[in-house]
Amino acid sequence: MRKTNYHTHTKRCMHACGKDEEYVLAAIANGYEELGFSDHTPWKYDTDYVAHMRMRLDQVQEYLESIDALKQKYQDKIHILKGFECEYFPKYLDWLLDFLIENEIDYVIFGHHYYRSDENGANKIYFGGIRDHEMLELYVEDAVAAMKTGIYSYFCHPELFMRGIKTVDSKVKDAYYRLCRCAKEMNMPLEYNLAGAAYNQSMKVEAYPHHAFWEVAAEVGNTAIIGVDAHDPRALMNDDLRDEGIRYLSGLGMKITDELPRVDFKALKEKKMLKICDKH
Numbered sequence: 001m002r003k004t005n006y007h008t009h010t011k012r013c014m015h016a017c018g019k020d021e022e023y024v025l026a027a028i029a030n031g032y033e034e035l036g037f038s039d040h041t042p043w044k045y046d047t048d049y050v051a052h053m054r055m056r057l058d059q060v061q062e063y064l065e066s067i068d069a070l071k072q073k074y075q076d077k078i079h080i081l082k083g084f085e086c087e088y089f090p091k092y093l094d095w096l097l098d099f100l101i102e103n104e105i106d107y108v109i110f111g112h113h114y115y116r117s118d119e120n121g122a123n124k125i126y127f128g129g130i131r132d133h134e135m136l137e138l139y140v141e142d143a144v145a146a147m148k149t150g151i152y153s154y155f156c157h158p159e160l161f162m163r164g165i166k167t168v169d170s171k172v173k174d175a176y177y178r179l180c181r182c183a184k185e186m187n188m189p190l191e192y193n194l195a196g197a198a199y200n201q202s203m204k205v206e207a208y209p210h211h212a213f214w215e216v217a218a219e220v221g222n223t224a225i226i227g228v229d230a231h232d233p234r235a236l237m238n239d240d241l242r243d244e245g246i247r248y249l250s251g252l253g254m255k256i257t258d259e260l261p262r263v264d265f266k267a268l269k270e271k272k273m274l275k276i277c278d279k280h
Helices: 020-029 057-073 090-102 133-149 170-185 194-203 211-220 240-251 265-279
Strands: 034-040 079-086 107-110 190-193 223-227 255-257
Touching: 020 034, 020 057, 034 057, 034 107, 057 079, 090 265, 107 133, 133 170, 170 211, 190 194, 194 240, 211 240, 223 240, 240 255
Parallel strands: 034 079, 079 107, 190 223, 223 255
Antiparallel strands: none
């Protein structure tokens, strides 16, 4: 299996460190064949909200130019892709699709962090902190809707909600099955997240990756993809958690892909426009 990673952040998100080139050099030094940058996407909000965990829109051009320059500089050593990690914010999806096409983005991965938007002040819902079944239902409903848009190449840390929910009861199990079955239907890989694995190890907890979720994913027949979720170049230098994850997933009998499914955003937009025309 090739060594690839499509979940890589930059300091522009304000909770990562290191220069863009340091991520590339770390990946090359550790034998990666393909590296995708997927920092948290900016959004063109309707409000004057300024996020503190994602780049600003006025940083996008520099982000893309930096990646393009590194792609050219290291083309003989590693293949580099430019992408984003995006939520599902329905009212902004039309803007997002145009943004991806205009900027010739290679891919986006689905990071389901907030319910509908992160601009709702004290009322915003962060899915990593939910503790009840009502909020879990919101997570599942929107995750299913997001996967069915066809925009996203894979689902990052799909069991993020296990940071808050501590008991795997029947409703949590049902959530697992609904998420996994939709991902299977959409041929969307589920990410085994190494930053989460590092958190589990350091905090001596089991949040995500969570064994109960991955047992369901194996039963459903999902495909897994390893995501470093690098917020520091050094994360690309340590293979212990990656190797452990591959052994674990292989032991469950899961297929593990090293290749990123690609989406034709222009074709997706044309298909969407045709549907709109058909309705009228």
